[in-house]
Amino acid sequence: MPPLDVDATVLANRRLSRDYNVLTLSAPEVGARTVAGQFVMVRPEGMTDTLLRRPFSVFEIIRDASGQPTAISILNKRAGRTTNRLYEAEPGERIACLGPLGRPYTPVTAPTEAWMVAGGVGLAPFATLAEALVAAGTPTTLFYGARSDRELFYLDFFERLGVSLVLTTEDGSRGERGRVTAPLDRALTGRPPGSTMVYACGPEPMLAAVAAVSARHGQPCEVSVERTMGCGLGGCYSCVIKVTHGAGAPHFVRSCISGPVFDGAEIVWD
């Protein structure tokens, strides 16, 4: 289904920390079409110093009591001009929102377990994925790593859904100290191959490590990548990533339309 371009209004801006916020956008039509792992290209109205839209995973699909989508949200982390603006945005401001775009995660069902692995702002696709998995009755775990306790967000959301949590922080302020791949590796040890689908989103070195750990334990793995993206529709060839299929030579594909979700085993990591 083709994407929509919605001139959305900021309904709420919940600042989670000095860098992170959740922006609720009145784009229910986009929410209604979104499958977990897909993204939107957004551009705040009146940006003069930047031109291009920015890609964001659909973080939440917000629904009314009858289950109808009323809005979507995005998880934003300040990194540059547009993300700073999105952090500062006030309710009532308008944000162009094009989507949903891209290839989503492939949900699994019991007895296969779903293990989501998030690093930092890589939490973004997992709220909607967790909802879909839980609704399907799939046993779901979230491995979630961040710099510190102050940057672990939405834990109550996942707990309410019944998602098991495994937390790590780089400073040891909550959960295990270190990288999220360490507890993942231990937990996968001894599990029957093919029994666990590992979904990952986060910095590329983490994705490469998760893909390697999953492959070593014989588990399928899907990763969501973020490359510098121009258009989100396959027009500009900016967001390419190197993949390989079987014996074929590695080649660049556009992460906006061939991804952003890829089989972790097919990516040739830098």
Place this chain on the structure above:
Amino acid sequence: MARDLSVRIGSLQLPNPLIAASGCFGYGLEYEGVADLSSLGGVCVKGLFMTEREGHAPPRIVETPAGMINAIGLQGIGVHRFVREKLPLLNERGARVFVNVCGTTIDEYVEVTKVLTDAGGVAAIELNISCPNIKEGGIQFGCSLVGTGAVVSAVRKATHLPVIPKLTPNVTDVASFAHAAEDAGADAVSLVNTFLAMAIDVETRRPTITNVLGGLSGPAIRPIAVRMVWECAQEVKIPIIGMGGITNARDALEFILAGATAVQIGTANFVDPFVWTKVLAGIDDYLERHRIERLADLIGAFDPTPPKAVHA
């Protein structure tokens, strides 16, 4: 729309002057969900060599004030796969297909053109003699008057299709290149390709894109592109396809007034893939306000009378 927005490029009649710029619209089919390909004046697909190309390692783009620098490196599927996999579908969708033809040698330009001509279903050949991003990408032809003439005349002999060299702005006098193209038998010229540019990450002291250098596009370049189209319009009789930072009807009209018969939109399509209908509606609205029946009457209608010093 009762008004006539059609324009003519050589033997080619286009229903309106808006053409998707090469390198900014994939192979066209990527956009069929958001744009009616048959409603565009033309679709200029991504540059094609004889064989597939990988392009540069990412990052390939960086944003700069009112623009962006890109060095994609002409990643592409090659002319044979294009003819097999894309062209039939583009024709089914009713697109007027302009193909941006690349070459590392004159022979390759000729060969790619012949494959496309034999395939049928191609409306025009745009010659990429101006990509700033690859060493062997035709810029050595596009930066030499002799080279420009040689490529154009060789391709001219190989096809009955309109031949439209795409000119680089990275020369001192672009009008002399338009002239050389006209003399060599070009049916039209398109300009401008991107401006060779560079942006440094001052924190890391390193380049912002892998290729270090890239081509600057977007509204930042528009006034220079308008000037160059105007200069060429005074130099040549063949039609000019103008481009450079067009984002709305006003911008498109500026090029048309400067002498462009048709215009291409590139970067703005990244920001708003629905730009086409908006620009077309804006042009129609302008014609209505100015009581003009035919868009073609506006081509080159720029009035150089100095503006008033003070607005009344």
